Every structure is written in structure tokens, then in C-alpha cells.
Amino acid sequence: MSEAATRTVTTPPGLLASLEPLLREWLPRQRWFAGKGRPVTGFTLVQATELLPATAKLGLYHLLVRAHQPLLPGHGGAESPGDCYQLLIGVREALPPRLAPALIGHVDAGPLAGRTVYEALHDTRPAELLLEALRTQARIGGLRFERDPHQEIRGGLVPRLVTAEQSNSSVVYGDTFILKLLRRIVPGINPDLELPLALAREGCTRVPPPTAWLVADPDDPPGPTAEPYVLAVLQPFVQGAADGWELALRELAKGEDFVAEARALGRATAEVHTALARALPTVTLGHTQLHAMVEGMRERLEAAVQAVPALRPYADGLRSAYSALDELAAEGRTWTAQRVHGDLHLGQCLRSPDGDWSLIDFEGEPARPLSERRMPQPVVRDVAGMLRSFDYAARSVDPPQPEWAERCRAAYCSGYGEASGRDPRTDPVLLRAYETDKAVYEVVYEARHRPEWLAVPLAAVHRLTASDLT
Template sequence: MLAELLAAWISRQRWFGGKGRPIDQLSIDSDVELTPGLRHLIVAVWQDDSRDRYQLLLGERTELPDRLNHALIATIDDIYLYDAAHDPDRTGWLLEGMAHDETRSGLRMRHVPGVEIDTSPRSLVLGAEQSNTSLVYGDAYICKLFRRLIPGINPELEIITTLAARNAPHIAQPYGWIETDLDGTDTTLAFMQEFLSNANDGWDLALASVRDLYASMPEVSAAEAGGDFAAESERLGIATARVHRELAASFPTDVVESHEVKRMAEAFRRRLGRAVAEVPELRQHVGALEDAYHQVEQLTNEVFVQRVHGDYHLGQVMRTPTDWVVLDFEGEPGQPLAERRALSSPLRDVAGMLRSFDYAARHLLAGHPEAAELEPRAQEWADRNRGTFLDGYVAGGGRINRGDAALLRAFELAKAVYEVVYEARNRPTWLPIPLAAFRPR
């Protein structure tokens, strides 16, 4: 009975990855009592002969406070069952377990050696819940519950703990994690870091700068507008290069020979073909894209590869009172773990941030009555901040030579092709944003 109720509930959750497809079967693979009134569940969801597994903190109460009504799953025998991640009266076990390195029925709760965890703060779920659920404890910690479970150590845990051991800058300090065995493999269930309570989101700061420019007189340039972001973009470039250097020093690196680079260009071309078939607006830009990919195929030099962020954009960085901090090193959550841990060119991250600057510049134009008049200002803002970011990246030790520039452009255009398909499927009014990437610069 519980499995049937969970199947009906889980399909409505934002973090559920199988939306739009019927659930053929849900089974409970693991059910561990953590404390009275709190159970940890791992459930397997079958859809179209494929299986995904998710974790759930299942709360039990004889009375449910109004503040938890939104988290209700079902009622069985006068017992309210609910998503206890939203219940600060139950989530203290996360802190307690990590602080004391507890192990319960295969759940291993650990803290980073040398740190102490204050178990007194109460939790609050962040509102921007996506593929994971993040709990903030006071102004001290943020704990990310990985809802969809993939066997293996999460790249974010692996990277952040390794960089912290080197005293690397530009990261939020790690405090602890929770793991279990899944298919005989150590698998990360949760990861807790320092909560940057006095920091500002990079995307929000960039949008504030764009708003200031749009609100200024037409003759005022992006450099003269009150919210000019260029200095911050340059500092972010320096920070990005430093993070790449730390990753290269901490994990294996390699070089990719020219024939492998050609395979990369072929993969870009195949994705373009599929995208054009789905979004006809791309067809007029195929020639320019083919030229960019051909430039990569002509490269004869080896390409340096290393561990990278993998999903880098303005929403993944925070500006503290002293500097930029990079977050969310888990890569693209929808990709297989092996791909997220694979070595890649650091230019992939650089390209992701360049695309993010374009998005920030044009985000406010979607549906704007004066979009056509503001487009040149958007382009000016994007060009200025892209340029200063690249200047900072080079100043910070990042390498972009002539051959690298061709590869960077190909990465950027391939990312824009992906964005075109995404926007066409999910936000058609935003389609002009990635399409603008194919204009000559």
C-alpha cells in the first residue's frame, strides 16, 4: 500500500526525473528507522523498462502541523506520512549523525576530519528546489540531499573535499556527508558545506547590472552605467582560472591528440543535425556552425584535459564580501556519473560562463515591449563582460592561445545549440537568446 501511495506522490515532485511518463512500478529497496517518527527510504521507480532510485526522509506523525501540509504524502491508519526534509523537528539527525560519525543499517554519516559540527541549528528547505533538496541550518551549513541516486561518489563531494585539503580558495568549506552502498558501490546520499549567508548570487548581480543599463539614458554606455559589472567579471575570470589550476594540481590530467579532437567535432556535428531536425530556426545558421566545427577539425596540436566544473554559469558562483566562490561541482545531474567525472578541456567551463553572460544580457528582453530597441545595449553589455571575464581568466593563469580560441568557440556554439533545443521545448519565448549566439561577433 505504501509503495502505491509513494508512486502517486513522487510523480508530482519537482525533483522527480521521470515526469511525463507513467510509473510502471515502485518498490521500496531500503527502509531504515533513524529516530522515532523518521525513516530513510530508498525507492526504485520503473518506467519503460528502466529503473531510477530516489531517497526520501519519511516522517510519521499522529497530528500534522499546518506548516507541513504541503509535504503530506498520505495517511495510513491515522498516521500522517510526509516528506520530513521539510520538518526541522526531524532533520536534526543529519547534523547529529555527521557530527558523531554514526552508522545505522548501512547508512554512514561522516564529518570532514578536523572540523566540528554544531548540532543546534534548525533547518529550512531552500525554495529553489530542483533535482536535489537543499537544507540550510541557521547561517552555518547547507546540506544537499541528492534525491535521484546514482551509484558512486558524487563529484561534488570528491572535488570539494580534495580542494579543501589543499586549502584551495574560491570554494565553500565542506563539513560532512552521508553515504551508503548501492549496487556494491559507495554512493553519496548527502553533502554538507559552509552556507555563504553574506554572499550574493552571481546571476542576480549580473541581472541588476543589466537593469541599471536598460534604465539609463540611451547615450550612456555599459562602462558608464551605475551598475557596471565588468570589474566583477574580471575577478570571476581570475577565480575561474585559479579553480582550474587547483583541479589540475589535485586530479589526473591528460592530453587529447588531434584525432580525438576530430571526434569531438564530429559529436558536435551530430548533435547539430538532431537539433536542426527539431528546431527549424537553426537551419539558417548551419553554415556558420559547420565552419566553426571545421576549424576544430583542422587543429593539429594536442588539447589539455583535466577535471572541470562541468555545468558552469552565473548561477553557480557567489560573491562574498572578499571574493568569488564556485559552487555545485557535481556537473550536469542528468548525465551519467562517468561522464561527469571524465576529463575535459577547461575551456568547456569558460564557454559555459560566456553563454551565461549572453543569457544575463537578454533575459529581461523576453516579452519586453522595447526588446528591439534594447538589443544593441544587451549586446554591448554581453561583449563587455565576456571580454573582461576572458581577460581575468588569462591574468589568472588560464590559457587561451590561437588554437584554444577555435576550440572555445566550438564549445560555446555547441552549448548554444543545446540551449536552442531546451528553450524550444520548455520556454519558446526565450528562443531568441541562444539564437543570438550565431550572429557574427
Template sequence: MTKTVSPRPRTVGATGPMASLAGLLREWLPRQRWFAGKDRPVTDLGLLSMTELFTGCLHLLVHAGHTGVPGPGGDPAGDCYQLLLGVRQHLAPRLGRALIGRAEQGPLAGLAVYDALQDPRSAQLLLERLRRPGTAGPLVFEADPSVEVPAGLVPRVLEAEQSNSSLVYGDEFILKVFRRIQPGVNPDLEVPGALAAQGCGRVPAPVAWLRTTHPQEATLGVLQPFLRNASDGWTLALQALASGGDFTAEAHQLGQATAEVHLALASAFPSGPHEENARTAAAMAERLDAAAHCVPALRPYVPGLRTAFGALVACDPGPPAQRVHGDLHLGQVLRAGRDWFVIDFEGEPSRPLDERRGTRSPVRDIAGMLRSFDYAARQRRPWRPEWARRCREAYCAGYASRAGWDPRKKHGLLRAYETDRAVYEVLYEARHRPDWLPVPMAAIERLAVRGG
């Protein structure tokens, strides 16, 4: 890692520009895919930092608050978000989709404000900052000196739905810009870097990254190699379903890849003790109650789901707790040629960063992938439960062939973690994709009524 200091650019004051931006952002933020508080109105916006990254582009960290809903310690509930805003007099037609609005008051009155990540010029200038490590006010740009990033790579924005924003440069590198910011090192920087040091080839290594030192240390973005000829597991699974093809060979190899990543994680990070099943079960039950409070459709199944958590208390504790992926599913794996790669180690963005960086049972990741096979199978009618069942069996068999233990022999653990995952999915879909809610609800019915 190398670091040089460049001349410090002008840091814009907090008073004037927000008079122009606050009204626009209150309307724009809740419409964004990555905004976490869609079910609560933005009642106040607090500016945490604002820096003119380059001419016509402002970098902001803002706190979106929700009055009346207490947060930790009694503070107003809300989240910190990273924004890159372009400001100009005239907006080119090609940037029409990026428009946030035209400021009506304050120092930016009359100017068009837009999402600068959608602007190729701004995206290229952002890459240039990553190519040359240095500082910009509270922003720090750092890079792996052993990797050369060419200049002039053409950027494009990935349109896939996700909880962050991603830019691909010349089909050679991909930059993930984190939107919801929490203090600390983001696992999507920490974990791939540690795995690269272990020689694990299943995970693309970080090339450059962006962080802030104010108001607290936090990771803002990570640049990694882009696997240009790869397809994600979700797309491949749906293609197999559409053609009536089998996916068990791919699922078996994916299980092997998952086990290899878990073994590398166990070597790269200190392992924890076995999770206390009673404490884990209590936490799962607490999440179930919170989800049922928010999603009425879940409430009739609560008693049956609690049996899965109650049975966990008497189970074999299983493998030791260790660092895991935290949000593993078919959309988080890529296949290039005959090889599977694992990406997106950020974990579940809705959970606290300290929790996502903690040690967990590897069964958590396995349960996430098993749920994903079920998600895929339910994308086509008629539903093909046997397709999901075969994939689940093949995946577990592949995992067992590398890990030295078989997830299928940990039925109580697997059922509890799969139930916990399905509860998370219900809450997620209810908030973000209501049309998808029947998918996890079908699993909820299975897990509650038939016990797995």
C-alpha cells in the same frame, strides 16, 4: 575522516510500505523540480532500499522506470532517486506544502506522507546524524574530525530552483541532499575535498557527508560551510543590469577566480592528454542530433551548427584536458566581499557520473560562463548585447591574466564549446522551463547563422 558504528536501526521490508507509497509517489515525483523524467510517465517504481532513519522518517532509494523506452543494455529506462519521507497521523498546518498525500492502502493506510526535508524536526535530526559519524542500515555518515558542527542549529530549506534539495543550518552550514543518485563518488564531494587539500580557498570544503553501500556505493549528501553574506553571481548581474551599472570589474575578477580553480584542479587530479578534436566534434554532433530529435525548434539550425563542430577538427587542441567544474555559470559562483567562490561541482546532472568525473578541456567551463552572461543580459528589455559582450571580454581577460593563455585566441574551440552548451540549454529549457526556451534559441540562431 572518522567513522564509528552505531546500533543498526530497523530496515523496513520492501513489500508492505510500497503498497502504501507507490501510488502517491507516481503522482508526486513528476511534479518535483529535480525529477529528470518529466517528459515520460512513471510506469513502475522499484524499491532499492528503505530504512527507518528515525521514528516517523523513512529513507528510500527508489527506481522510477519508464516502460517502452530502453535504457543502457536494454534495461528499462529510468533513474534512482533519494527520498526522505515523513509519516504521521496528523500533519501540522505549517507542513501543508510538504504533503505528498494520505495513504489509502497497505500498512500506512490513513497516515499522511510528506517530504521530511520540509520538516524542521526531521531536518534537525538529520544534522545530528551527520554530527555523529556512524551507520544506519546501508547508510554511512562520515565527517571531517577537525571541524566541529554545533548542535541545535535551526534549519531552513532553500527555495531556489535546483536539481537537488538544500538545507541551511543556522546560516553556518549548508547540506546538499542529492536527489538523482548514480553509483560512485559524487564530484560535489570529491572535488571540494581535493581542492581543500591543495589549499584552494575559492571552494568551501566538505564538513560531513552521507553515502550508501546498497544497492551500490553512492554519495547521498554533503555538508559544507555556508557563506552567509554572499550573493550569487546571477543575482549580482541582474542587479547591475537593473541599475544600468557596469559589471566588467566583477567579470574580470570572476575570470581570475575561475583560472585559479582550474590551476588547483590540475594540481589535485591527474591531467589527461589533449582532447582529440575529431572525437570531441563527433560527440557534440551526436548530442546535437539527439536534442534536435526532442526539440523541433532546433532542427532548422542543425546544418549551421554542424559547421562549428566541423571547424573544431582543424583547430589547435588547446590546453590539456583536466578535471573541470562541468556546469559553470553565474548561479554556481558566490561573491562575499571582494572575493568570488565556486560551488556546486556536481556537473550536469543529466550526464553519467563517470563522464562528469572525467577530464575535459577547461574551455568547456569558460564557454558555460560566457553563455551565462548572455542569459543574464536577456532578462531585461530591451536586450543589451553590448553588456554581455563587455562582460565576456572582461571575463576572458581576467582568466588569461591568471591562466597564462587567452581563451579569446582559441576562437574555434570556444565557438564549438559554446555551441555545444547552447544545445544543452535548449534541451534543458524545453524539458524544464519552456518559457525560457527563447533565450538559448537566440544564441542558436547567432551561432548557426553568423558563426559565433
């Protein structure tokens, strides 16, 4: 593929129809599929791009498809318009044994009849093609492979798929780069590209700077106002880095303290927040804005109390956390809001072998609308997420170690205050409201998906309402 290669592509008619029976079975089994528990009733093709012709030994298609599913009771009409997913479909006559886990199925009809299709990210050649397209800034059909001209991308880096469960898919290239492919796609600039680019412009070294990225320009809906889709981001790979969650569990298992790491992580978080406040606009939240925010918290609480009966004894105490914030705003108190990480926890942090902490995965909570994820928020939202993460780590061991969590929480806030000039604990009403909102979310999540973990957020709910129960 030559420098800045551009080529048009044609996709065989009937491609999606031939794949649909297989995708209906395969897609719901994927970790990153958001519509668990509801059957897929059909697909709409948003965009199809032939990256390698299926007439060759190896074919490769890039697809954006909408998966149609029946709505849950009480959510309006019979069927949802469908989430859009990014798929990389490999095509072979037969799969070698090493690709058996990637099998999607055998096609019976249509342009790929008689061929085998599979998840192409498991295969070396398709993964190499993606990196080469980014290196050469290729344009293939409606796909734009873009890059930072100041960063070098060497060819010949060996790819490997990251097999750990995650809400997207990642490929590591020779311990030099990591490519994150977003699976659930929405139009508009994705924070996972937007915020690291802004931080790179500010010279913030706490976040790996984007090296290259993949964007699509589909006509869905058709017209000149259609927004592009951010599909993937390539960033430097932090070789030898330890995931914050795994590191915390390791230290807990050994009976080691995590206070110094928590303090350093607090400083890193504050540095990122400070750089984001310089790079992007901030706003002042007065009573009107805070009241709307509190109403959202209250609505989530009421829905949670209905869904999880174990919350009912704590409902009044939880409501008081939100009322206290509303009252403070009514008295004229204001807060600054800015762009934040949006889904910060120990698993979103990496410690390099030299001890430096980095923050990753700025996508925010994928289940929330993109417009909401890009809204300015008080920095305490991120702080509350990390404080809850320390609690989860301490209660994931037997016996639980709540004192360990308390020491980490205090150290994290101290480190944050050292770097930012403001300790989050000096705003206890706002911090309690955000911690409460996060704990309520966790209660609903655990009740639905991991009932054996429900005691963890319920312990936080008890702590957050303790003064109201006495």
C-alpha cells in the same frame, strides 16, 4: 545519539507497497524529478532505513527507490530500469498546518495504515537528526554519516529548508552550514564531493570545503563490487553571499556595469582550474580523442536540427565550428584536459560580502552519465558555459543588452588569463566549438521547456555562424 553511534535497523515488510500509490502521484510533481512527461508505473526498493520508528509520535524513513517509467518512442524496450531517487519520508498521525505544503498523502494499508506521510525536510526534527548523525559519525543500517575531523559541527543549529527551485534539496543550519541532498542517485563517487575534497587538500579557498557527507552501501546490484552512493554533502554556508545570476540581473536593472565582477569571477575560475590540475591527473588530447569529442558534438547538433526546425538555416554554419576543430586536431594540434566544474554558469557562483567569489555545485549536468561527468575536459568547456550565462543575463531584460554581455565576456576572459597565464580567447577554434555545443543544447532545452526563451540561444547561434552566413 552518542559519538560514532552504530545501530542496525529493521524495516517493516510491505513499506514500499503501502507508499507506492501516493508516491506515483507525488514524485512526478517534484522539481527534481527527472522523468517529466512519463507516468510512473511502479517502484523498486533499493534501500530502506528507519531513522525514527513510526510507532513514535514522529517516524522517519530514508528510502532509495527506483521509479519505473515507459520509455520514449525510439528508445528500445517498453520500460526503463528506472532512475534512483533519495526520499526522506516523515510519518505523523496528522500534519500541523505549518507542514501542509509537505504533504505526500494518507496511507490506507500496510504498516503505516492510518498515518500521514510527508516530505520530512520541511520538518525541524528530521533535519536536526541528519545534522546530529553527521556530527557523531553515525552508522545506521546501510547509511554512513562521515565528516572531516578537522572541522567542528556545533549542535543546536536551527535548520531551514531552502525553498528556491533547484535540482536537489538544501537545508541551511543556523547560517553556518548548508546540507545539499542529492535527489537523483547513481552509484560511484559524486563530483560534488570528490572535487571540493580535492580542492580542500590543495588549499583552494574558492570552494567551500566539505565538512561532512552521507554515503549509502546498498546491494544494488548485489555483490562485493557494488559501489557506494553519495547522498548528501555538508559545507560551510557563505552568509550574506549574493548569487551571481541574481547579482548580475540586479546590476542590469540598475544600468550598472558588471565588468569588475566579471573580471574577478574569471580570476576565481582560473584559480579553481589551476588547483584541480594540481590535485588530479591531466591528459593530453590528440586527434583521436578530439575527433571522438567532435563526433559527439555533431551527433547532438543533428538531433537538435531534427527536433527544432528553427535551427535548420544555421546548420551548415554550426557544423563548420566543429569541422574547424577537427581539422586543427588533424594537423597535429593537442590540448590538455583536466577535471572541470562541468556545468558552470552565474547561478553556480557566490560573491561574499567582502567581494570574494566562490564556485559551488560541482555535480556537473545531472542528466549526463556519472562516468562522462568525471571525464577530463578542456577548461574551455567551463569558460564557454560562463560566457553563455552572461548572454542569458543580458537578454533576460527588456530591452536586451548584448553590449553588456560582450563587455562581461571580455572581462571574464581577461581575468581568467591574468590568473592562469592563458586567455581563453587565444584558442578561438576550441572556444567557438564549445560555445556552439552549449548553444545547441540550450536551443533544444528552451524549445521543449521554455519556448518564450528560445530567442536567447538562437541569437547566440546567429552570432556564432555570422561569418558563415555572409
